Amino acid sequence: MVEEGLKGLTLLDWTVVAAYGVGMLLLGAYYARRQHSTEDFFVGGRSLNSTAIGISLLATLLSTISYMATPGEMIANGPITGLVVVAAPITFGIVGYILLPRIMRHRVTSAYEFLEYQLGLGPRLLAASMFLVLRLSWMAVMIHVASVAVVGVLGLTEEQQKWAVPVSILICGVVAVVYTAMGGLRAVVTSDVIQFFLLFGGALLTIYLVTKELDGYGWWPTEWHSHWHQQPVFSFDPTVRVTMVGTILGGSLWWICTAGSDQTAIQRFMATGSVRAARRSFLVNLIADVVVTILLVLVGLALLGFYSSQPAVSGDITDLVQEGDKLFPRFIATQMPSGIAGLVVAAMFAAVMSSLDSGLNSTASVIIVDFIRRLGKQASNAAEDLRLSRYLTLGMGLIIVLLAMLVQKVPGNLLEVSQKTLGLCVAPLFGIFFLAFFVRFANAYGAMFSGWYGCTAAFLIAFWPAVTGGPELSFQWIIPGSLLVSIVTGMSISLLPTNRGMLLLAALPIGACNVWIIWNLVCRGLGVG
Secondary structure, three states: OOOOOOOOOOHHHHHHHHHHHHHHHHHHHHHHOOOOOHHHHHHHHHOOOHHHHHHHHHHHHOOHHHHHHHHHHHHHHOOHHHHHHHHHHHHHHHHHHHHHHHHOOOOOOOOOHHHHHHHOHHHHHHHHHHHHHHHHHHHHHHHHHHHHHHHOOOOOOHHHHHHHHHHHHHHHHHHHHHHHHHHHHHHHHHHHHHHHHHHHHHHHHHHHHHHHHOOOOOOOOOOOOOOOOOOOOOOOOOOOOOOHHHHHHHHHHHHHHHHHHOHHHHHHHHHHOOHHHHHHHHHHHHHHHHHHHHHHHHHHHHHHHHHHHOHHHHOOOOOHHHHHHHHHHHHHHHHOOOOHHHHHHHHHHHHHHHHHHHHHHHHHHHHHHHHHHHHOOOOOOHHHHHHHHHHHHHHHHHHHHHHHHHOOOOOOOHHHHHHHHHHHHHHHHHHHHHHHHHOOOOOHHHHHHHHHHHHHHHHHHHOHHHHHOOOOOOHHHHHHHHHHHHHHHHHHHHOOOOOHHHHHHHHHHHHHHHHHHHHHHHHHHHOOO
């Protein structure tokens, strides 16, 4: 093992990181020559390999936040959230055999085209807008937090980190934006597969090095650590942070909602060309997700055992509950040999870029298909559409990089940050699709109110203390609670007469609630009341 102090990266490490970035740009240039239309750019000509699609979907949704959040959660709060792997069979049955046949029934580029067929233009535009808010805000938070984590392995002082974080954001953002704009979905999927194996290798290496240093598997816990939270099977108390049932239910619903309404996922299903191929790609995705989750749980337990048995190497980290997220970057910076550390840092950059490239490709497709082409002028030829797609990808990338420079961290550890950002729209968005898929009497008004009520419910659960000053509610209630509100509201309002009086009656409660939320946030921000 190397020295205990933060050493930063060597020239060899930087060479490895730089080689990876250059390789991604060359990949984009290679696929750029094979793009002839927006169908090639956005859905890969609907002929991509289902195994590659499955791995790509996981790599897309496994950002650097997730890569470090799972070990950090294991270290700080205990292993119960690892039970999310139990949700995989439930998720596959629902998505593979109930949702995918309905999704693949229409050959669409944007997932939200389907909503217009079933519910009308209004729900389509609302859902597309919700997706854009979801992915743009998530990408901005993701790249900012990930860059902070990456900079954490460089051994810089606090003053140096102030300029290093924006530089990291800029470099990572520019590389991902350029190769995505050049190569389209084919470049994204290929790079995602490469990035997945880099991430997988970095986690395996960490477990190996800890096991070698401790001369065996002494890091495996034989008792419940004193600082771990109590995590019951289930609790009706919404302030209980994590439960076993909440973990399994939340994991199932998150994948169901994402696979059933998120353009990032549906775009990949469409790229396979058939229900059977899409189902196979989702199965590959779930298997890979289970393996990676188990691996990251083991990384967290290994790091906890390592730093618990050798407190001298933990440096300024004294509170494992508050600073558990920092141990993985610290281990990379202090305990990995030169060259290998560069590979793992490349993997961390890879996780950022795998989320950013897919998000850019998906958001660009939604803007073009659901807004520019649906509401505006059609392209005169395929080359014009392809050129617009590339320019739009570059423009969106610039916006995300600028937002990432300004974004503030959401309170909580990395697991809670990701839940609170993704959870605000993911369930209400699926609520609209649920109405379109399964509720024959659903109408446009019910779908519109479904999204409004659901997003408000998600915000209240996620930021209850900021709104009311009350206790923190468990992040595990965000998706189940907002999904229930969204579906019940959509079905109820669809049964109402569609006259102005009834619609005004439906709008009054949620409108008043939104005014109350804004009033409380303003008063608390000003220190009033």
